[in-house]
Amino acid sequence: MSAYQTLERRFARIAAISDALGILQWDTETLMPPGAADGRAEQLATLKVLSHELLTDDDNADLLADAEHETALSDWQQANLHEMRRAYLHATAVPTDLVEANSRAVSRCEMVWRDARPAGDFALLLPSLSEVLNLQRQIADAKAEALGCSPYEALLDTYEPGGNTDTIDRVFADLRQFLPGFLSQVLERQKILPDILPLKGPFPVETQRALGVRMMSAAGFDFNKGRLDISLHPFCGGATHDVRLTTRYDEADFTKALMGVMHETGHALYEQGRPTEWLGQPVSEARGMSLHESQSLLIEMQACRSRAFLEFAAPVMRDSFGGSGPAWEADNLHRLYTKVEPGFIRVDADEVTYPAHILIRYDLEKALIAGDMTLNDLPGAWNEGMRSLLGLTVPNDRFGCLQDIHWPGGAWGYFPTYTLGAMTAAQLFDAAVRADDGVMPGIARGDFSPLVSWLRTNIHAKGSLLPADELLKQATGRPLDAGVYQKHLASRYLEDA
Amino acid sequence: MSAYQTLERRFARIAAISDALGILQWDTETLMPPGAADGRAEQLATLKVLSHELLTDDDNADLLADAEHETALSDWQQANLHEMRRAYLHATAVPTDLVEANSRAVSRCEMVWRDARPAGDFALLLPSLSEVLNLQRQIADAKAEALGCSPYEALLDTYEPGGNTDTIDRVFADLRQFLPGFLSQVLERQKILPDILPLKGPFPVETQRALGVRMMSAAGFDFNKGRLDISLHPFCGGATHDVRLTTRYDEADFTKALMGVMHETGHALYEQGRPTEWLGQPVSEARGMSLHESQSLLIEMQACRSRAFLEFAAPVMRDSFGGSGPAWEADNLHRLYTKVEPGFIRVDADEVTYPAHILIRYDLEKALIAGDMTLNDLPGAWNEGMRSLLGLTVPNDRFGCLQDIHWPGGAWGYFPTYTLGAMTAAQLFDAAVRADDGVMPGIARGDFSPLVSWLRTNIHAKGSLLPADELLKQATGRPLDAGVYQKHLASRYLEDA
Numbered sequence: 001m002s003a004y005q006t007l008e009r010r011f012a013r014i015a016a017i018s019d020a021l022g023i024l025q026w027d028t029e030t031l032m033p034p035g036a037a038d039g040r041a042e043q044l045a046t047l048k049v050l051s052h053e054l055l056t057d058d059d060n061a062d063l064l065a066d067a068e069h070e071t072a073l074s075d076w077q078q079a080n081l082h083e084m085r086r087a088y089l090h091a092t093a094v095p096t097d098l099v100e101a102n103s104r105a106v107s108r109c110e111m112v113w114r115d116a117r118p119a120g121d122f123a124l125l126l127p128s129l130s131e132v133l134n135l136q137r138q139i140a141d142a143k144a145e146a147l148g149c150s151p152y153e154a155l156l157d158t159y160e161p162g163g164n165t166d167t168i169d170r171v172f173a174d175l176r177q178f179l180p181g182f183l184s185q186v187l188e189r190q191k192i193l194p195d196i197l198p199l200k201g202p203f204p205v206e207t208q209r210a211l212g213v214r215m216m217s218a219a220g221f222d223f224n225k226g227r228l229d230i231s232l233h234p235f236c237g238g239a240t241h242d243v244r245l246t247t248r249y250d251e252a253d254f255t256k257a258l259m260g261v262m263h264e265t266g267h268a269l270y271e272q273g274r275p276t277e278w279l280g281q282p283v284s285e286a287r288g289m290s291l292h293e294s295q296s297l298l299i300e301m302q303a304c305r306s307r308a309f310l311e312f313a314a315p316v317m318r319d320s321f322g323g324s325g326p327a328w329e330a331d332n333l334h335r336l337y338t339k340v341e342p343g344f345i346r347v348d349a350d351e352v353t354y355p356a357h358i359l360i361r362y363d364l365e366k367a368l369i370a371g372d373m374t375l376n377d378l379p380g381a382w383n384e385g386m387r388s389l390l391g392l393t394v395p396n397d398r399f400g401c402l403q404d405i406h407w408p409g410g411a412w413g414y415f416p417t418y419t420l421g422a423m424t425a426a427q428l429f430d431a432a433v434r435a436d437d438g439v440m441p442g443i444a445r446g447d448f449s450p451l452v453s454w455l456r457t458n459i460h461a462k463g464s465l466l467p468a469d470e471l472l473k474q475a476t477g478r479p480l481d482a483g484v485y486q487k488h489l490a491s492r493y494l495e496d497a
Numbered sequence: 498m499s500a501y502q503t504l505e506r507r508f509a510r511i512a513a514i515s516d517a518l519g520i521l522q523w524d525t526e527t528l529m530p531p532g533a534a535d536g537r538a539e540q541l542a543t544l545k546v547l548s549h550e551l552l553t554d555d556d557n558a559d560l561l562a563d564a565e566h567e568t569a570l571s572d573w574q575q576a577n578l579h580e581m582r583r584a585y586l587h588a589t590a591v592p593t594d595l596v597e598a599n600s601r602a603v604s605r606c607e608m609v610w611r612d613a614r615p616a617g618d619f620a621l622l623l624p625s626l627s628e629v630l631n632l633q634r635q636i637a638d639a640k641a642e643a644l645g646c647s648p649y650e651a652l653l654d655t656y657e658p659g660g661n662t663d664t665i666d667r668v669f670a671d672l673r674q675f676l677p678g679f680l681s682q683v684l685e686r687q688k689i690l691p692d693i694l695p696l697k698g699p700f701p702v703e704t705q706r707a708l709g710v711r712m713m714s715a716a717g718f719d720f721n722k723g724r725l726d727i728s729l730h731p732f733c734g735g736a737t738h739d740v741r742l743t744t745r746y747d748e749a750d751f752t753k754a755l756m757g758v759m760h761e762t763g764h765a766l767y768e769q770g771r772p773t774e775w776l777g778q779p780v781s782e783a784r785g786m787s788l789h790e791s792q793s794l795l796i797e798m799q800a801c802r803s804r805a806f807l808e809f810a811a812p813v814m815r816d817s818f819g820g821s822g823p824a825w826e827a828d829n830l831h832r833l834y835t836k837v838e839p840g841f842i843r844v845d846a847d848e849v850t851y852p853a854h855i856l857i858r859y860d861l862e863k864a865l866i867a868g869d870m871t872l873n874d875l876p877g878a879w880n881e882g883m884r885s886l887l888g889l890t891v892p893n894d895r896f897g898c899l900q901d902i903h904w905p906g907g908a909w910g911y912f913p914t915y916t917l918g919a920m921t922a923a924q925l926f927d928a929a930v931r932a933d934d935g936v937m938p939g940i941a942r943g944d945f946s947p948l949v950s951w952l953r954t955n956i957h958a959k960g961s962l963l964p965a966d967e968l969l970k971q972a973t974g975r976p977l978d979a980g981v982y983q984k985h986l987a988s989r990y991l992e993d994a
Contacts (some may be wrong), residue, residue, distance in 0.1 A: 016543035017535060020521060027520060032739065035721035039516060039738030042777070046513035050547055224532035241536030242529065280539070 004067035004073060007084055008281060010054055010063075015280045017051045019239035026244045029231040055091045064088060076283055079465045083282035086161060088381060093146035094139050102135040106410040113408040120398035122379050129408060130375055133368055136412045140369055152369045155413030159289040160420070160466045165366065167480060168416050169189065170424060172362060174482035175355050179389060182486070186340050186352055186493045196335050197327035203254040211254070211320045212261040215313070219265050219299060219466070220452040223273050234260050236267035236296075239278050243271045254321070255336060259300055266299030267292055269452060273460025284463045289414065291459065291468055293421025294428060301351055301422070302429035305337045305449060308444040316446070338492060342390040344399035351422070352493060358419040360385035361404075365412050375413040424472060426485040428459065500563035501570060504581055505558075505778060507551055512777045514548045516736035523741045526728040552588045557854030561585060573780060575963045580779035583658060590643035591636050599632040603907040610905040617895035619876050626905060627872055630865055633909045638867055649866045652910030656786040657917070659964045662863065664977060665913050666918060669859060671979035672852050677886060679983070683837050683849055683990045693832050694824035700751040708751070708817045709744065709758040712810070716762050716796060717949040719769050733764035733793075737776050740768045751818070752833060756797055762791055766949060770957025780959045784968055786911065788956065790918025791925060798848055798919070799926035799985070802834045802946065805941040813943070835989060839887040841896035848919070849990060850887060855916040857882035859902075862909055921969060923982040925956065928973035932943050 001009075021044060028040050067073075067081050077189060106490055109128040140151035147154050149164070156163045213228060226238065231246035238244030245264035247257045270286050278284035280388040286292050303309055311330045318328035340350045346357040364381055367373035373381065382401040383394040394400040406414055433439045438450040458475040466474065498506075518541060525537050559849055564570075564578050606625040613622040637648035644651050646661070653660040710725060723735065728743035735741030742761035744754045767783050775781035783789050808827045815825035823829060839849045843854040843933040861878055864870035870878065879898040891897040903911055930936045935947040955972040963971065970976055 013543050013547075016540045017547075020517060020540040020544060023524060023540070024517060024520060033720060033722055033724055035719070036736065036739035039736055039776075041518070043513045043517040043736070046510050047517060047544075050510075051512075222532070223530060225530055227528065227530055239533065239536055239540070242533035279536075294931065380756065 003063045003069060004070050004077060004081060007060070007063050007067055007081070010057070010060070010085060011080075011087075011282055012280045014051050015048050015240070017054075019242075021047050021051075022237050022239045023242065026229075026237045026246075027164070029233070029235065029237075030229045030244075030246060052091060055087060065340060074279060076465060080278070080281050080283035083285070083464050086308075087282060089146045090158065093143045095142070095235075098138055098142065102132075102139060102410060105131045105135050109408040109410075110405065113402070113405065117398055117402045120396040120402065122397040122402060125402065126375060127179075127406065132408060132410055133375060133412075137369055137371070139228045140412075142382075152366050152413060155369065156416070157413075158195055159411075159414050159417050160468070161288050161464070162469070163416075163420075165287070167469070168362065168420065168426065171480055171482040172359055172416070172419070174480075174486075175419070176359055177390075178482070178486050179352075179356055179359075180391075180464045182489065182493075183340070183342065183356075184354060185391070187492060190340060191401050193335060194331075196339060197325075197332050198321065199253075199255070199321075199327050201253065201321075202251040203321055205249045205251060207320055208249050208251075208254045208257055211317065212258060214316070215258065215262060215304075215446075215449070216265050216268075216423040219262065219269065219303075221265050221268055225272060226268060228261065231283055234264060236271070238271075240271075240274070240284075243268045246254065254317075255333075258317075259304060259337065262304045263296045263300040266296035269297040269299065269455065270460050273452075273456045275461050275463045283465060285460070287459075287464050287466070287471055289417035289466050290420035290424055291471070293417055294424035295455070295459070297422050297425035298429050298455070299448075302425055303443050303448065305334075305351070306443060306492075307334050308440055309446070310334045310337065312444055312446045332403055340493065342392055344386070344392060344394060344405055352489060355419045355422065356386075356389040358415055359389060360416040361406075362419075364401075365407070365415060370411060420480070423480060423485040426488040427472065427476050427478075427481060428455070430484050430488070431458075499567060500560045501567050501578060503828065504557070504560050504564055504578070507554070507557070508577075508581055508584075508779055509777045511548050511551050512737070512779075514544050514551075516739075518544050518548075519734050519736045520739065520741075523726075523734045523743075526730070526732065526734075527726045527741075527743060549588060552584060557585055563822055573962060574774060574807065577775070577778050577780035580782070580961050582777060586643045587640065589641045592639070595632065595635055595639065599629070599636060599907060602628045602632050605904070606905040606907075607902065610899070610902065614895055614899045616900060617893040619894040619899060622899065622905065623872060629905060629907055630872060630909075633907060634866055634868070637909075649863050649910060652866065653913070654910075656908075656911050656914050657965065658785050658961075659916075659966070660785070660787070660913075664966070665859065665917065668977055668979040669913070669916070671983075672916070673856055673886075675983050676849075676853055676856075677888075679851075679986065679990075680710070680837070680839065680849060680887070684839075686991060687837060690832060690950070691828075693836060694822075694829050696750075696752070696818075696820065696824050696833075698750065698818075699748045700818055702746045702748060702844035704817055705746050705748075705751045705754055709755060710815065711813070712755065712759060712801075712943075713762050713765075715943045716766065716800075717760065717946045718762050718765055722769060723765060725758065727913060731761060733761040733768070737768075737771070737781075740765045746952070751814075752830075755814075756801060756834065759801045760793045760797040763793035766796065766952065767957055768947075769791040770953045772958045772960045772962075775960055780962060784915035784956075784959070784961050784963070784965050787917035787921055788965055788968070791916055792917050792952070792956070794922035795926050795952070796945075799922055800940050800945065802831075802989075803940060804831050805937055806943070807831045807834065809941055809943045837888055837990065841883070841889060841891060842900055849986060852916045853883075853886035854913055856886060858903075858912040859916075861898075862904070862912060866909060917977070919981040920977060920979055923985040924969065924973050924975075924978060925952070927981050928955075 024040065024044060032040060064085055073081065106126065109132045112125055112128045116122065136155065137151065140155050143154035144151045147157055149157065153164055209228070216228065217223070225241050226243040228244050229244060230248060232248060234247045236243065236245040245261070245268050247261045247264065249257050270292060274284045274286065310333050314328060314330040314333050318324065329342065340352045342353050343349060346354070349357055360382060363385070364373070364378065368375065378401050379397050386392045386394050386400070432451055432454040436450050436454055439454065442448060442450040459471065462471055469479060513801070521537065521541060529537060561582055570578065602625065608630045609622055609625045634648065637652050638981065640651035641648045641832065644654055646654065650661055696899060706725070713725065714720070722738050723742070727745060729745060731744045733740065733742040742758070742765050744758045744761065746754050767789060771781045771783065798829040804827065807830050811825060811830050813828040814830070815821065837849045839850050840846060846854055857879060860882070861870070861875065866870065876894050876897050883889045883891050883897065903928055929948055929951040933947050933951055936951065939945060939947040956968065966976060986994050
């Protein structure tokens with residue numbers, strides 16, 4: 001067996017463990033009885049250690065080097081080998097004691113954060129967050145050396161393979177210029193629109209679920225290889241052939257859960273569309289978090305919040321819940337689903353103000369990792385960002401720099417992928433609509449198949465064959481361009497009504 | 498770290514993998530979307546291989562030998578080490594190529610069996626069943642050499658550690674003498690009892706489930722560390738801290754699902770009562786399948802089909818389903834739950850005729866493994882057994898030797914544990930009632946805690962500390978005794994009404 005083939009077998013094992021972990025983690029969030037938590041933590045930790053041992057096996061360095069000299073590898077095999085190397089570098093770059101110190105520090109910091117956030121007490125979080133940041137900087141240095149990039153990019157690479165700050169700085173600078181003025185225009189215009197009429201509930205969970213299933217099916221979700229369930233924090237998880245998404249229902253308001261389901265469905269379509277013949281190998285995996293978020297936002301923001309889709313969906317929603325009257329008309333639902341209102345909390349933000357939350361976090365985490373700023377200055381810098389970008393005065397760190405679990409949880413370098421995803425979604429949707437004039441009429445009749453077919457071919461089935469920027473270029477004819485996103489926002493929020 | 502401590506760490510890993518497998522297998526039977534089956538098979542196979550590799554690691558022989566020379570081990574540690582050795586012997590006794598050949602033969606034979614059974618076509622099954630038997634005999638020989646027992650006992654040992662045919666032959670001979678005459682008496686007596694009145698449904702699934710949960714709670718099931726769900730084939734599975742049992746509901750008849758739930762609850766109580774401080778180690782595990790079955794039958798047959806319990810349960814059942822009239826009285830429910838009727842199918846058999854099904858299978862599989870009989874003679878010998886023990890003429894192998902998946906599935910040496918379990922249940926229940934005069938009054942008011950408390954102390958919390966026969970002797974004051982079981986049957990079916 002060649003070195004490459006040996007590696008394929010090892011990575012297939014790692015993928016099977018990863019799938020097992022995916023199902024166990026799904027179970028943890030959805031069905032596990034509370035008293036099973038410690039045992040489950042033990043199961044998860046054991047499988048992660050086994051997977052890590054397979055990935056960092058002493059032989060792998062030689063196998064990778066030998067395989068990289070094999071000459072008969074196809075493009076897909078070469079890309080697969082490249083992803084194996086990348087996984088190996090990430091797993092071996094950081095000394096074991098640093099990995100363990102980080103894991104302990106993160107656990108401690110998350111626990112403190114659960115008290116500090118509701119109390120708005122940044123001083124309480126500061127010592128343990130400093131510890132996490134300190135370790136993250138060491139991890140970033142170690143990975144930067146192995147990957148040959150800057151420390152911040154080394155962290156970013158975990159979520160966004162090959163991601164670089166030059167590109168992000170460029171497109172985020174564009175946005176920073178654009179956003180404040182655009183937001184004022186949108187808010188002005190909103191004033192002259194008719195008031196949003198409230199939808200009268202209650203909306204029974206079973207009916208909401210049935211509506212969600214119907215819309216998921218319309219969007220192309222394959223229930224033969226996936227499920228919809230309930231969890232406190234909605235997510236898309238599960239395993240390769242078994243994509244499980246979750247939501248949380250509020251019987252007083254169905255609109256959030258429904259759009260949440262469509263968001264997760266976008267993630268799920270990406271997972272269900274990965275290249276069949278490469279499943280179980282690294283090259284079959286989704287090409288990073290920006291592209292993953294682009295798929296969820298493409299379905300939620302580009303397709304499902306469009307007027308075309310809401311014209312189709314309005315009577316379906318109305319009939320599901322036995323509603324009547326003007327509140328259930330597409331116009332009103334469209335106003336409801338495109339309402340813009342600056343606020344303090346990222347996860348509640350609308351499409352227009354969301355990027356502001358990301359711009360702030362990106363600047364801050366980049367400066368903190370680079371050592372250009374200390375955590376003592378974090379609350380002040382955060383609040384200044386909110387003032388300058390959204391015109392808001394943060395009353396309390398609970399509504400400011402304490403709101404997200406990412407930093408206490410050790411996820412540094414993750415935030416930019418949200419807005420990169422939003423921009424990528426706009427650019428891909430624009431390309432799909434231009435490439436196939438059946439896309440918009442399909443959405444208008446609740447048939448996403450022309451859209452999904454284009455995504456399958458151009459994104460999903462490509463797995464990790466290409467770098468993200470090359471994938472985007474091949475799919476849309478150009479590199480990431482903030483202009484398409486701005487055009488989308490202008491069209492929806494200044495022109496459409 | 499001592500050799501013993503190193504082994505404890507390895508076996509803790511193996512236990513965590515086994516727990517992960519338990520949850521994944523539960524998910525496979527309950528919730529998994531159909532299209533995920535291949536991926537799930539891959540996950541299960543990978544985890545099993547990893548577990549097998551840990552168990553058969555080259556170091557383990559030395560570690561076991563070194564640990565067996567350590568002098569400071571406690572009783573529990575010694576018993577734990579003994580179970581480690583046993584697991585190691587079972588895992589290493591059989592050459593890998595034989596394990597793989599058996600695994601393939603079993604898969605093939607199970608597939609053929611799925612066609613042969615409904616067609617009643619034994620000739621169709623014969624070639625692949627011969628292959629399985631041939632491989633099982635080779636496995637039995639290899640294990641017999643490693644364990645120092647007879648080939649049949651070597652297979653039995655997988656399910657019933659330390660089980661021996663002398664004991665089984667003795668108690669089964671007793672039963673064989675007793676059963677035919679006893680059955681005639683029971684059938685005669687049943688003729689003079691009032692007719693069983695039918696319970697009128699439908700019985701909605703949700704109501705059945707709520708009743709099941711109520712009865713499980715009464716019996717002491719801890720829902721903080723377990724669940725009740727639905728599957729086609731009811732079972733008790735899951736993980737150490739997360740015991741999950743399943744049932745299947747029939748809206749026309751709630752009585753079977755309810756008693757099925759109580760049966761699985763008996764298994765679950767055993768699992769939930771294992772010794773807390775040894776969880777994750779082999780010594781914490783249940784002491785074999787006979788004892789496991791004894792716990793399910795103790796709850797189902799001894800406790801829940803007793804008149805005392807049904808006096809308590811009858812009004813609860815009636816009120817749950819809004820029933821009324823004499824059909825819902827304890828007398829009628831007791832007659833329903835203790836009805837005896839010889840039949841062809843083991844899984845449908847009542848408490849009195851069930852052992853006959855086992856006696857037949859035990860004799861046959863022992864002779865087949867010993868080479869004293871060939872598969873060509875199986876249908877004839879089976880049918881003769883049914884005639885002599887139950888007075889029935891098997892019309893077709895579908896209702897005869899084709900009915901069970903055990904032999905095609907490679908589970909040879911399993912069958913006797915069902916009836917050993919029934920006898921053990923009777924003996925333990927008898928001892929519990931004599932040891933604590935609160936047991937029966939507790940059951941009569943739906944409070945199983947005195948019974949479960951006795952079981953916890955005498956069985957559950959002992960894990961695998963003692964051999965099964967010693968455990969039974971310490972708990973009941975005597976070795977396995979078919980007489981107690983016969984007394985129970987006589988008391989319920991000839992005296993009670």
